[in-house]
Amino acid sequence: MLCRTAALVLAVAMFGAGPAAAQSQRVLVQRGEVLVRQHCALCHAVGRDDASRYPGAPPFRELSKRYPVDVLEEALAEGFTSGHPAMPEFTFSPERAAAIVAYLMSIQTDPGARPQRR
Numbered sequence: 001m002l003c004r005t006a007a008l009v010l011a012v013a014m015f016g017a018g019p020a021a022a023q024s025q026r027v028l029v030q031r032g033e034v035l036v037r038q039h040c041a042l043c044h045a046v047g048r049d050d051a052s053r054y055p056g057a058p059p060f061r062e063l064s065k066r067y068p069v070d071v072l073e074e075a076l077a078e079g080f081t082s083g084h085p086a087m088p089e090f091t092f093s094p095e096r097a098a099a100i101v102a103y104l105m106s107i108q109t110d111p112g113a114r115p116q117r118r
Helices: 002-039 060-065 069-078 094-107
Strands: none
Touching (some): 060 069, 060 094, 069 094
8 A cells, every 4th residue: 555655646746747847947948038138149049030140150049050058058157258259258147057058958950969070
């Protein structure tokens, strides 16, 4: 009986957390979108179908072709710099960095892309 009770509690916890976790992920993605629109849209395409305003600024939806997007979180939290002199240095809190990466992951045109070596 104890095993059935434990299994039932585990099942309820797993399935009950599903919608809450999905809601939490949606909120994280929305926060990330707000941040990239605020800090990055002046130069970069930050949506699913817009164009970059600055020549050479890669569209964020295609970053997975250049970088493993899921590892950008650490760079964003430690201080993100680019080799391009016109791009300012950005440092985000770990929470904001996680939100930005969640948004970036949500818009990739080819999430399974392997970054090209440069």
